[in-house]
Amino acid sequence: MSGKNLVIIGLLFYFFLALNFRYKSNSISVTFLNVGQGDAAIFNLGNLGYMLIDGGTDLSVDYSILSFMTYPVCKIRFFYISHFHADHTKNLPSLITRCSKSFATFNDVSGYSFSKTTFAGLFSKNMFLNLPPDFFKDVQSGQMFSHTILGRPNLQIYILWPPEDVSKIKNENDRSLIMLFNFGTYEILFTGDASGEIIDSVLTPAVLKLIDGSLEVYKVPHHGSITGRSQAILDKLHPLHCVISVGANKFGHPSPQVIGDLEGIGCRVHITSEEGNVEFTL
Numbered sequence: 001m002s003g004k005n006l007v008i009i010g011l012l013f014y015f016f017l018a019l020n021f022r023y024k025s026n027s028i029s030v031t032f033l034n035v036g037q038g039d040a041a042i043f044n045l046g047n048l049g050y051m052l053i054d055g056g057t058d059l060s061v062d063y064s065i066l067s068f069m070t071y072p073v074c075k076i077r078f079f080y081i082s083h084f085h086a087d088h089t090k091n092l093p094s095l096i097t098r099c100s101k102s103f104a105t106f107n108d109v110s111g112y113s114f115s116k117t118t119f120a121g122l123f124s125k126n127m128f129l130n131l132p133p134d135f136f137k138d139v140q141s142g143q144m145f146s147h148t149i150l151g152r153p154n155l156q157i158y159i160l161w162p163p164e165d166v167s168k169i170k171n172e173n174d175r176s177l178i179m180l181f182n183f184g185t186y187e188i189l190f191t192g193d194a195s196g197e198i199i200d201s202v203l204t205p206a207v208l209k210l211i212d213g214s215l216e217v218y219k220v221p222h223h224g225s226i227t228g229r230s231q232a233i234l235d236k237l238h239p240l241h242c243v244i245s246v247g248a249n250k251f252g253h254p255s256p257q258v259i260g261d262l263e264g265i266g267c268r269v270h271i272t273s274e275e276g277n278v279e280f281t282l
């Protein structure tokens, strides 16, 4: 083979590697982790690192993220916490202190709810000392967070719930952050453990306008409980994929009626206890 051909082959190989790297670095995905009876979903945001939505109940989250990063390295920069029940938060303090971090949000940073106090109690004093002073941010409906990802549309996170005065809501499940993730024409609705009536109330015409075409992924609220059944989802949104994050439990989750209703509108239902991790490429 001539030297010229070798150079051409070398250049082609280089461009293949560069393209492959570019593809990988721009590849955005979300994985709903199989963490038993609880919620945890991880976003791979390419150059921006990782984002975690809720943190499950035990070390199964640490175990699950091993397929994304090698222990003890942790590249999770953003934490969004739906609410303070143990099945969404119990394992978060150790993860937050181990990971590189930009911020965490939740529904009652400046309030004094019992659940927040319980969550704070999971941190030792030393753990708090290592966090940036403004690490925890209060969020409320009407806010929008934008994350810039190289070479891709911005990831926009619209906070739809709860309202400013969260203390008036007595049921912790109903304090759950409801968030619409908008990534170009790809949308995902996170609902925590909120009840169906609240989901109905936040899906206003203005919010529905943010959804181009169809809702690609719907995180079914409250582990598929009947309390999370939303008529607006069935009548107006017709999501393509419905994810139920659930494990062994004594509550009867997920409800056969919820599954039947979602399948009835053509949604493909994914149940973590049956499928394991459920991943979508955005």
Ligand SMILES: [Zn+2]
Pocket: 038, 039, 085, 087, 088, 193, 222, 223
């Ligand atoms: Zn829950």
